[in-house]
């Protein structure tokens with residue numbers, strides 16, 4: 261029907277253009293894909309040439325193609341631990357693969373919090389509110405939340421910014437967290453991802469939009485920036501200083517961009533992914549001064565704020581900015597993100613998050629509001645999860661005791677995991693890993709033998725990808741290679757999730773130790 265009504269909009273696919281790899285004229289570097297996609301014979305209205313996002317990078321964001329191939333060939337499904345079907349005739353020393361490549365606590369065997377699931381259940385199926393097996397505070401909370409939903413149903417749309425009562429409570433949480441720094445609900449948008457990036461990148465501008473982002477960095481953000489037509493200007497975190505962000509690196513990165521793009525934003529992740537560091541107040545103050553001096557919009561990704569393990573405490577950028585006082589506190593433009601996916605609740609699948617905007621031009625805020633209306637509303641169950649994360653049961657509430665026990669149990673498991681991973685990984689030849697201070701991941705460095713690096717080159721792989729693939733094939737452990745996140749030339753790392761059950765971590769470390777010892781023998 262569309263073709264008949266608007267024939268002028270139908271453009272034939274361009275010969276030689278490869279949307280899977282738009283920067284390489286004339287074709288994909290991936291033979292499997294060039295073979296399976298014959299763009300020139302497409303007869304449908306929607307073809308790959310009309311799509312904007314570089315699929316090669318998108319695919320790499322979830323699992324390296326090598327791993328996808330591995331699963332395909334072995335005919336196994338991809339979930340945290342699954343039955344492993346070895347190829348015929350090949351005996352493997354493991355029965356299941358341990359997948360710690362995601363920051364997904366429930367995938368790692370962590371149990372959802374009972375209070376959270378009870379309230380969600382009662383919201384989805386309100387008849388449960390008549391069941392006095394559910395604690396009274398669960399029923400009251402569900403009732404209150406449903407009262408905020410249009411038609412008293414989680415199947416309705418909400419206001420653009422989110423359910424107003426939840427937005428208000430999120431704002432109160434932020435203010436409590438920040439020691440009383442005021443938070444205005446009008447500056448908060450409940451969302452399910454990083455739509456805010458859409459605002460930044462103007463693909464039509466004469467100069468490409470540049471965003472400073474850490475290296476190593478959470479891949480989805482850099483992919484989104486690139487997918488929108490912007491460029492990422494990487495600044496290196498200092499591994500020697502426990503992955504601290506040093507302002508000289510920002511300066512150097514900006515200089516390296518050298519007028520080739522228009523740098524407008526600075527993205528920071530605190531606590532770090534994949535690096536597991538927690539930024540010091542001093543470093544944050546320097547970053548804020550730098551953003552002010554260079555007129556950069558500060559994007560503070562603080563989704564791991566609830567996951568802190570060492571001595572350091574989490575302080576939000578919003579708080580540090582407020583404490584620095586005018587003129588900075590009135591002028592530096594800031595977006596701060598948080599999510600129900602992370603922390604000890606780990607409700608990744610519910611897609612609940614928020615962004616708080618500080619010091620934005622009212623006209624830009626209006627624009628952002630309009631942008632958010634395009635998505636109708638964030639998922640209501642995600643909004644509810646956010647409400648429960650920011651306003652958990654209080655001492656004296658009927659659900660408090662169990663809630664406290666469950667969260668303490670998760671915290672002590674992760675504390676134990678952090679210590680154990682540090683101890684074992686650092687005992688292996690050629691490994692070094694700073695203590696994980698926060699977040700969901702350990703990111704050890706591997707000093708690979710020259711022979712292994714040479715072998716990886718011969719098979720056309722990054723050396724750390726080669727190591728990770730061998731680890732998967734020979735030990736059944738799936739981790740993410742450091743080259744997926746960006747790392748200094750000549751250094752190699754991999755990332756694994758530590759928000760997992762302790763016995764799974766022990767098994768993972770046991771397999772890693774055996775595998776690594778053999779690997780070093782084979783390649784020395």
Ligand SMILES: Cc1ncc(COP(=O)(O)O)c(C=O)c1O
Nearest residue numbers: 363478529533561563599601613
């Ligand atoms: C640093 C960082 N920011 C944001 C997110 C996005 O989380 P979600 O989209 O599930 O809220 C993640 C998820 O892993 C992350 O690691």
